[in-house]
Amino acid sequence: MLLSQLNKQIKKLAVSVRARIIIAHKYRKQFDICRQAINLADSFSQDPQKKLAWDEDDDLSKIILVSIARNVHRLESIIILCRRGFAKDAIPLVRSLFEELVDIKYMRADKTRVRDFLDYDVWQRVKLSKIAGAGLVTEAQKEKLEKRRKELLDSWLKIRERFLCGKEKKECNRWTKKDVRQVANEVKLGESYDYIFGYLSHYIHHSAITADEYVLGREGDKVALEVGATEKLVREVLPTASAMFVDLLSQANEEYSLGCDRQLQSLSEDLVKDKERYKTHE
Numbered sequence: 001m002l003l004s005q006l007n008k009q010i011k012k013l014a015v016s017v018r019a020r021i022i023i024a025h026k027y028r029k030q031f032d033i034c035r036q037a038i039n040l041a042d043s044f045s046q047d048p049q050k051k052l053a054w055d056e057d058d059d060l061s062k063i064i065l066v067s068i069a070r071n072v073h074r075l076e077s078i079i080i081l082c083r084r085g086f087a088k089d090a091i092p093l094v095r096s097l098f099e100e101l102v103d104i105k106y107m108r109a110d111k112t113r114v115r116d117f118l119d120y121d122v123w124q125r126v127k128l129s130k131i132a133g134a135g136l137v138t139e140a141q142k143e144k145l146e147k148r149r150k151e152l153l154d155s156w157l158k159i160r161e162r163f164l165c166g167k168e169k170k171e172c173n174r175w176t177k178k179d180v181r182q183v184a185n186e187v188k189l190g191e192s193y194d195y196i197f198g199y200l201s202h203y204i205h206h207s208a209i210t211a212d213e214y215v216l217g218r219e220g221d222k223v224a225l226e227v228g229a230t231e232k233l234v235r236e237v238l239p240t241a242s243a244m245f246v247d248l249l250s251q252a253n254e255e256y257s258l259g260c261d262r263q264l265q266s267l268s269e270d271l272v273k274d275k276e277r278y279k280t281h282e
Contacts (some may be wrong), residue, residue, distance in 0.1 A: 016229040019085045023234055027082070030238040033270050034079050037245050040263055041072050044252060052256050059114050060107060064252050067100050071245055078241045085229025087237040088203045094241050095204070098189075098196050099180055101248050105187035106176060108251060113176075119159050120175030126152045192244075200236065243271050 024031075044052045045065065055061040074093045081090040107113045129149040165172040176183050184193035246267050253260045 012228060016085065019229040019231055020083065023083060023085060023231055026231070027234055027238055029270070029274050030242065031079060031083070033267060033274070034075060034238065034242045034245075036263075037242055037249065037267055038072055038075060040260060040267075041068050041245075041249055044068060044249070044258060044260075052252055052258055059118060060111065060255070063107070063114065063117065064104060064255065067104060068248065068252060071097050071100060071248060075241060075245050078237065082234050082238050085231065085234075087233040090237050090241070091200045091203050091233070094200065094237060094244070095196055097241060097244050097248075098192065101244050101251075102180060102184050102187055102189055102193075103176070104248060104251050105189070106183050108255060109187060116162065117175050120163060122152060122156045122159065123163060123171055126156050196240070200233075200240075203233070239271060239275060242267075246271065 045068075052065065053061065054065060074097050078090040078093050081087060081093075103117070107117060126149070129145065129152055132145060160171070163172050163175070163177065164170065165177055174180070178186075180197070181190075181193055184190050246264060249260070250264050252258065253264055
């Protein structure tokens with residue numbers, strides 16, 4: 001019994017190692033593009049010749065800087081998951097990256113929206129304050145939280161009318177007062193929305209449509225499951241994430257004239273070439 005279990009573990013490890021070797025070799029160009037994009041993002045804030053800085057008089061500069069930092073972190077996580085054969089689990093990160101790209105483009109199209117983005121934060125803090133006291137034990141802590149919550153509510157009531165939706169006039173779910181699809185269409189990312197939310201999102205939600213991604217087959221009362229490292233979805237996730245990240249960097253480059261046109265153009269061309277390469281091998 002013990003020997004049988006050991007053999008199963010060895011076999012599982014061998015399959016995992018094989019998958020990771022294939023991924024590292026087959027998608028080495030994609031990983032290289034991701035790494036180049038991350039290095040370029042690092043230079044935005046570290047290179048003195050670049051002009052992207054935390055400007056107290058320019059709220060958009062702060063939003064873009066934080067967004068780039070957050071998505072460098074996301075892209076690093078996506079790289080790790082893809083390298084280890086867990087691209088399916090990177091899809092929520094891809095969605096988050098996409099939503100931020102949509103929001104940045106939406107704000108750049110009309111700078112007055114920057115204030116809406118920042119002010120909506122008050123409502124998010126109000127909602128958090130409703131559940132934040134659950135773990136507090138002392139009266140002093142509860143009183144402090146209640147005082148802070150009242151301050152937030154007072155601030156929210158002053159701007160609440162700007163964020164009401166529908167006939168019921170309830171607080172909108174997003175600061176844009178529109179869903180992600182609507183905003184994506186406005187900033188010409190509608191097709192990307194359909195792909196990411198219409199196709200890739202099936203791997204996030206509990207759905208029978210993706211069952212065949214995990215069930216290999218059945219013999220009698222035994223079911224063979226595919227759990228562990230696999231090449232599946234690496235080809236979809238990596239280029240999608242890197243393309244959106246390059247687009248995010250392009251927004252900063254255009255807005256603040258960072259002088260990175262050549263590097264970004266080169267990355268974009270590499271992404272197109274890589275996409276064509278896969279098409280010719282299908």
